[in-house]
Amino acid sequence: MTVLDRKYRDDLRVALRLRDISGARVGEVLAEVEAHVAETGEDPVAAFGSPKEYAAKVSAQLDVKTGKPSRLQKLTGTLITGLLTYVGLTLLLDGLSADRPGVPVTPAYLISTVVFLALSVPAVMLSFRAAVALSGGRVCGVLAACALAGAMAVAIFPNSLFDGETVLFEVSRWVAVGLGAAAVAGSLGLVRHGYRHGRIVDPR
Amino acid sequence: MADMTAKRTQWLRGVLDLAVLALLAESGEDYGYALLQRLDRAGLPDMKAGTLYPLLNRLTADGLLRAEWRAGEGGPGRKFFSLTDEGREALAVQGPEWAAFARTAVAVVERGVKA
DSSP: OOOOOHHHHHHHHHHHHHTTOOHHHHHHHHHHHHHHHHHHOOOHHHHHOOHHHHHHHHHHTOOGGGTOOOHHHHHHHHHHHHHHHHHHHHHHHHHHHOSSSEEEEOHHHHHHHHHHHHHHHHHHHHHHHHHHOSSOHHHHHHHHHHHHHHHHHHHHOHHHHTTOSOOOEEEEHHHHHHHHHHHHHHHHHHHHHHHHHTOOOOOO | OHHHHHHHHHHHHHHHHHHHHHHHHHHSEEEHHHHHHHHHHTTOOOOOHHHHHHHHHHHHHTTSEEEEEEOOSSSSOEEEEEEOHHHHHHHHHHHHHHHHHHHHHHHHHHHHHHO
């Protein structure tokens, strides 16, 4: 009995997960490839193509009901996770480090939140596209790196880039801490949900 | 020759759904590798596992096939596929349609070859 090459298996698993295919479906595909190679002794690349190519073929045959989220679901999930993480961490840190009872909310904070999301969400989507692309991945990778650098700059220097002087309103520091903690917990919950959705199950 | 192999693979893709349904209607059930061998013996060669398995899973998701893993003898197990009632109905409806289409296509090509 021929055992599937470990590198091929690992690369295929990663290629399938990068396409956001559910853990149950990934387990099914890996089991099929293992069983086929064990029975035939064929080279997996000759039988199925490279891991990236086969993951693309598998993904092309799947839809929402068979273990692949829609583009809108992916976009919404990334956006909500990014928003909760950014707003949660900034409120939590500002609340904990405040030297007065209120945390000021400035135009810089609001604008940087929007700009951060507008750059970080495409950065994440482009990174995944760069990783799974059969060709042209380098362009996506460069664009993702640029978007990520911009998002980081906005997150680190919001007051230098935008109006950080004008105070629109103040939030009690403990309200900020509470809201921040709730938002961070929400984003961790979403990450946990994603992890459970991606847990690979061997169907055999 | 490589071009002709690629052409045949392209033609086969157009009828692979029905060919798989037809083979499973004949045998009752079968697993991926055995279906590849049967396609080859039937004169429809050059089909890769990497094309057949995703197709089998799509037909299963569409409710035309049912799939079941069974333990192999000392092996990693095999995934058997069989027709559902819906799959049998799809074959009964689409099979004759495809056969009529193929006859028309063959007639057109043969007229051109003889011309």
